[in-house]
Amino acid sequence: MRPTGRLHLGHLLGALPNWVRLQDEYECFYCVADLHALTTRFDNVESMQRDGIEMVADWIAAGIDPERSVVFRQSDVKEHSELALLLGMLVPISWLTRVPSYKELVGELGDRIATYGFLGYPVLQTADIILYKASRVPVGEDQLSHLELAREIPRRFNGLYGEVFPEPQAILTETPRLAGLDGRKMSKSYGNTIDIAEDPESVRKKVMSMFTDPARQRLKDPGHPDRCNVFAYHGFFEAPREELDEIDTACRRAAIGCTDCKQRLAARIEARLAPIRERRQQLLDEPGRIEEILAAGRGKAQEVAKTVLEEACRAIGI
């Protein structure tokens, strides 16, 4: 995950629970992808690294266990860069220019982002995966084209130099479609998110500002919970079935106001966030704790990465 800073409710209900579950089944490697972030944040590296620390605090507070999983920073393990360079020698440019997100982002952000490094993003991403001979990668549907490359590239390597890398398979993870507070796609850039670490008062204020059923202008107007984002959030935050039914009926009969309904939601979200916020604060209050975790992760990651890179170099003949 790129070091984007504090994570939000979309992560809390999306990628993170899957990551936490995977720890029971697999040996997992979770990487702060700071080299990837350099493609867009090359002018603000100090704040990017602070964001990485905040993000790792969120991961651990949400249940990633650095004793069971390897949690590390990409740039700390130089083998990522070296393997990406070697893979770059055998990846045709046409494979990279056809990746849909490349054209989309260059169109959106302009030539500033159209660097050699950005074009090669999927090559570095492939190195991140195959450097650990990963068999599985948890991805969302939007990342499937990247993963396809992460299979084609080792296939080509193995064809040229002999079987070294397995082709990683996707673990397609179902994630709830949590909209932003205003009903649009949830995105920090829209300012429609709630951070995992957000303080209770701010959580309350944001929930009270959420968009509801647009047809419900006045208290006496019957509502349509199926068109209301607040109602959807009650479900995502695991309101008991009876309570959902009760809100549904009361809303349709105009027997509950949106203010009451949102107050209940704010309390529900806060109950979920409070223990996570406390755990992350304990981590951050201990000076150097996250850096220690990353240093330990670096050691474990490097042990594997070094061996696999040596094997790749031997296969190439360098």
Ligand code: SF4
């Ligand atoms: Fe939405 Fe609740 Fe208002 Fe109904 S009462 S419109 S579910 S916020």
